[in-house]
Amino acid sequence: MKVQPKDIAGSIVTGDCKDPHVFLGMHVVSSRGRKKDLAVRAYHPNARLVEVLDIADNTFHPMAAKYQPGIYEAIFPSRKELFEYKLRITDQSGNSYITHDPYSFWPVISEYDIFLHSQGNHHKIYEKLGAHVMTINNVTGTLFSVWAPCAERVSVVGNFNQWDGRRHQMRQLGASGIWELFIPLVAAGDLYKFEIKTPGGQLAEKADPYAYYAEKRPARASIVHSLDLYEWNDRDWLEKRAATDVFTAPVSIYELHLGTWSTLPQPDQDGDLYLNYRTIADRLVPYIKHMGYTHIELLPVTEHPYDGSWGYQVTGYFAVTSRYGTPEDFMYLVDLCHQNGIGVILDWVPAHFPRDTHGLARFDGTALYEHTDPRQGEHPEWGTLIFNHGRNEVRNFLISNAVFWFEKYHIDGLRVDAVASMIYLDYAKKPGEWIPNKYGGNMNLEAVDFLKQLNTTVFGYFKGIMMIAEESASWPMITKPPYEGGLGFTFKWNMGWMNDFLKYVSMDPIYRKYHHNLITFSLMYAFSENFVLVLSHDEVVHGKCSMLNKMPGDYWQKFAGLRVTYGYTYGHPGKKLLFMGSEFGQFIEWDDKKGLDWHLLDYEMHKKMQTFVRDLNSLYNSHPALYQVDFSYDGFEWIDCNDNDHSVVAFLRKGRNYRDMLVFICNFTPAVNDNYCIGAPYELEYELILNSNSEKYGGYEPDCQGVLYKTEPEPLHGRPFSLRLTLPPLSVLVFKPLFEAEETSAVTASPDE
Known part of the structure; x- marks a missing residue:
C-alpha cells in the first residue's frame, strides 16, 4: 500500500521517521511528459512564516501549512526540471533568516564507507562520522553523522536551532545504522549534540563520539571544529622517527599529568588551577631537555567529565580535553616537543568507559558499545562499562581512534x-x-583479536611509533608479532619487576638480605618481553607513599636509598619511565587536585636529587650499553648476584660493541664495605663515571668522577681479574673499562666469553 504524504508528515512530527528526506525537501509530485509538478516541503514547528526563494529569478513563494502542525508545502506546477532554492524562515517574533534547505542535499557517506565500517576496517572513519565543515554544491555548512542502529530517530540539536530536536532530523543510510544530515550555515565553533529517540521512546542527548572538541566540563556539548588549520613544523622529527629502530634507541620517559605538573598561582574563574597547553609546553620542553628525557608520557588528554578519574574514564575519544585549551594548543605542545627532539606518548583507554549518560553508555538506548550481559559488559572494580571488542563497528571505533592520534596529532606512541x-x-x-x-576458558578471544588487529593496523600506517601495553598479569608474547602468535606491542610495562623491586627498597635494609631474590629474580624473565621499567603514577597514590617516602631510614638515608634505587633501575635492562615529582624527591603523594611541590627545589637535598636524575639520563643517553641491547642476554651479565649478606649486586651492561661495556655495583645497605672485591673481565683500568654518594648528589664524598681503578690479578666470580673497591652506603657505582684504541694483549678474554 502506498504511503500517504500525511502519514509521513505525521511520523516526522512524532519523531518516528528514519528518512525525512523522502518527504522534506523538493520532490516530483506528478509528471506529464517533460513537465513536472514540484513540491517543496519543510518542517519548522516554531515558524510564523516559511517561504521558498527561487534563486534563479530571486522571487519568494509563500509555503502553506499542510498535513501536520509545523509542516509547510509549496507547489510549483509545470516545471521542466528541479531548481535551486533557499528557505526564508520567520519566527514568532518577526525575525527572519535565509538558508539552504538541509533536506535538499544527497548523502555524502558512500556505500563503500558503510561497507568498511560494518566490516570494522574503515581506519579513518573519523573523517566521515562526527561533525565536518565542508562545502557541497557551493554551499558551506557542516555534515553531521553518527552510528546509532537501534535509534527510532536521531536529530542534531545545537545553538543553531535552539536545541530543538524536531528541527534537524537525520536520515538513516539503509541498514547501516549510520545517520547523516548536512546543515548549511553551521560553522566551526557551533555547539551541538545528538538527540536520540530510543527504542523505548525516551529522548536522550548524547555527545558526539567522534567530536574533535567539546565544552569544558561540567558542560557537555560537542563543538564543531576542524583539525586542518594548524601548520606543523616537525617534518625533520617525523622523518627521523621513521628511520629509527626504537628497540636499540634510548627511551627514557617522563610521565606526567598536565593538570598538576605546573599550575596557576591562584584558581581561575572556574575554580581551576590549569594552565593552557601552550603555556605548559613553553615550561615543560626546556625542563625535559634539561633533564635529558627522550620522551614524555601524558596521562589521558582525551575528554572526560570527572577530574578524579585522571582522564582514564573517557567520554570523548577523539577530543583533547578543553580543560587546557584547544586542539591547536595541544598540537603546539606536541610540535614544540618534536622540534626539540622529544617524543610524545599518550595514555589510551580502549578497555572500558564510564556510565555518564551523555557518553557512550547505552548510546542509542541499547548496549551499543558495551555488552548487553552485565557479566560481560560491566567492570565491578572500576564501576565502568567494558567495550564489546567482538563487534566490528566498536573495533572500528577504537582502531580508527588509535590511527587518529598518530595521524592528526603526530603522536609517537600510545600506552594502552x-x-x-x-x-x-x-x-x-x-x-x-x-x-x-x-x-x-577465561581468555577474551575477541579482545585478543582486537589487540592484534590494532597493532597490525597502526604499524602498517606509521613507522617508528610505539605501542606500549600496561599488562599486569603474565600473558605470554605481549610484544611478539601477531604472525608468531603474539599481540604485537612494541613494549610492555614490567609490573613484576616494579612490584618486587619496590617491595625490596621499601623494607628496612636489615631485612633485605632475606629477600635478595626480589632484586635478582627479574633477570629470569627480563628478556621474555620487550620491557619498560616503570615507576609510575600508580605507585605514588592511594597510600602507597611517594618514591622518597617509600625509602626507610632517616632523612639522609631516604635520599641515598632513592639514588641507589634509580641507579639500579637505569642499569637494569629495559626502557625507563619515572613519574613527575619523583625526580626531585617529592615527599607527599601525588595529589590530582594540586600542583607539584616545586618549592622543594629550594632545599639542597631535593635539588641534588634532581641533579642526580639528570646525570643518570645523561649517562643513559651517552652509553649504548644501557639501551642498545635491552632485550637479549647479550646485553647483560651478572658479575655477582649472590651476595645477599651485604645486599650488593654487581653486573655488566653491554652494547653491540664490547668496548661500550659498563660495570654497575649497587649497595642496598647503609653500611660501608671496605676492600670489597668483584670479578673483572679484563685486565684494564676502570674509570669511575658515576658515584651516587658524591657530594653533588647529596652524598658525603667529593666528586671523584674520572678516578681510575686498576684490576688485580686475582680471579673472582668466574672472571680472570678483580677490582678492589670501597662501597659507600646505599650507593651505586658505575665504571667504564678503558680499552686501548686498538686491541692489545691487555684483553685476556674474548668478547664472547
Missing part, C-alpha cells in the same frame, strides 16, 4: 591502559560474575 582487564574475562570478578569463552 588495562590490557589485562581486556584479555581476561574473569579479571577482578568473582565466580558467577563472568561468562567463559566458547572453549570454557
Whole structure:
C-alpha cells in the first residue's frame, strides 16, 4: 500500500521517521511528459512564516501549512526540471533568516564507507562520522553523522536551532545504522549534540563520539571544529622517527599529568588551577631537555567529565580535553616537543568507559558499545562499562581512534591502559560474575583479536611509533608479532619487576638480605618481553607513599636509598619511565587536585636529587650499553648476584660493541664495605663515571668522577681479574673499562666469553 504524504508528515512530527528526506525537501509530485509538478516541503514547528526563494529569478513563494502542525508545502506546477532554492524562515517574533534547505542535499557517506565500517576496517572513519565543515554544491555548512542502529530517530540539536530536536532530523543510510544530515550555515565553533529517540521512546542527548572538541566540563556539548588549520613544523622529527629502530634507541620517559605538573598561582574563574597547553609546553620542553628525557608520557588528554578519574574514564575519544585549551594548543605542545627532539606518548583507554549518560553508555538506548550481559559488559572494580571488542563497528571505533592520534596529532606512541582487564574475562570478578569463552576458558578471544588487529593496523600506517601495553598479569608474547602468535606491542610495562623491586627498597635494609631474590629474580624473565621499567603514577597514590617516602631510614638515608634505587633501575635492562615529582624527591603523594611541590627545589637535598636524575639520563643517553641491547642476554651479565649478606649486586651492561661495556655495583645497605672485591673481565683500568654518594648528589664524598681503578690479578666470580673497591652506603657505582684504541694483549678474554 502506498504511503500517504500525511502519514509521513505525521511520523516526522512524532519523531518516528528514519528518512525525512523522502518527504522534506523538493520532490516530483506528478509528471506529464517533460513537465513536472514540484513540491517543496519543510518542517519548522516554531515558524510564523516559511517561504521558498527561487534563486534563479530571486522571487519568494509563500509555503502553506499542510498535513501536520509545523509542516509547510509549496507547489510549483509545470516545471521542466528541479531548481535551486533557499528557505526564508520567520519566527514568532518577526525575525527572519535565509538558508539552504538541509533536506535538499544527497548523502555524502558512500556505500563503500558503510561497507568498511560494518566490516570494522574503515581506519579513518573519523573523517566521515562526527561533525565536518565542508562545502557541497557551493554551499558551506557542516555534515553531521553518527552510528546509532537501534535509534527510532536521531536529530542534531545545537545553538543553531535552539536545541530543538524536531528541527534537524537525520536520515538513516539503509541498514547501516549510520545517520547523516548536512546543515548549511553551521560553522566551526557551533555547539551541538545528538538527540536520540530510543527504542523505548525516551529522548536522550548524547555527545558526539567522534567530536574533535567539546565544552569544558561540567558542560557537555560537542563543538564543531576542524583539525586542518594548524601548520606543523616537525617534518625533520617525523622523518627521523621513521628511520629509527626504537628497540636499540634510548627511551627514557617522563610521565606526567598536565593538570598538576605546573599550575596557576591562584584558581581561575572556574575554580581551576590549569594552565593552557601552550603555556605548559613553553615550561615543560626546556625542563625535559634539561633533564635529558627522550620522551614524555601524558596521562589521558582525551575528554572526560570527572577530574578524579585522571582522564582514564573517557567520554570523548577523539577530543583533547578543553580543560587546557584547544586542539591547536595541544598540537603546539606536541610540535614544540618534536622540534626539540622529544617524543610524545599518550595514555589510551580502549578497555572500558564510564556510565555518564551523555557518553557512550547505552548510546542509542541499547548496549551499543558495551555488552548487553552485565557479566560481560560491566567492570565491578572500576564501576565502568567494558567495550564489546567482538563487534566490528566498536573495533572500528577504537582502531580508527588509535590511527587518529598518530595521524592528526603526530603522536609517537600510545600506552594502552588495562590490557589485562581486556584479555581476561574473569579479571577482578568473582565466580558467577563472568561468562567463559566458547572453549570454557577465561581468555577474551575477541579482545585478543582486537589487540592484534590494532597493532597490525597502526604499524602498517606509521613507522617508528610505539605501542606500549600496561599488562599486569603474565600473558605470554605481549610484544611478539601477531604472525608468531603474539599481540604485537612494541613494549610492555614490567609490573613484576616494579612490584618486587619496590617491595625490596621499601623494607628496612636489615631485612633485605632475606629477600635478595626480589632484586635478582627479574633477570629470569627480563628478556621474555620487550620491557619498560616503570615507576609510575600508580605507585605514588592511594597510600602507597611517594618514591622518597617509600625509602626507610632517616632523612639522609631516604635520599641515598632513592639514588641507589634509580641507579639500579637505569642499569637494569629495559626502557625507563619515572613519574613527575619523583625526580626531585617529592615527599607527599601525588595529589590530582594540586600542583607539584616545586618549592622543594629550594632545599639542597631535593635539588641534588634532581641533579642526580639528570646525570643518570645523561649517562643513559651517552652509553649504548644501557639501551642498545635491552632485550637479549647479550646485553647483560651478572658479575655477582649472590651476595645477599651485604645486599650488593654487581653486573655488566653491554652494547653491540664490547668496548661500550659498563660495570654497575649497587649497595642496598647503609653500611660501608671496605676492600670489597668483584670479578673483572679484563685486565684494564676502570674509570669511575658515576658515584651516587658524591657530594653533588647529596652524598658525603667529593666528586671523584674520572678516578681510575686498576684490576688485580686475582680471579673472582668466574672472571680472570678483580677490582678492589670501597662501597659507600646505599650507593651505586658505575665504571667504564678503558680499552686501548686498538686491541692489545691487555684483553685476556674474548668478547664472547
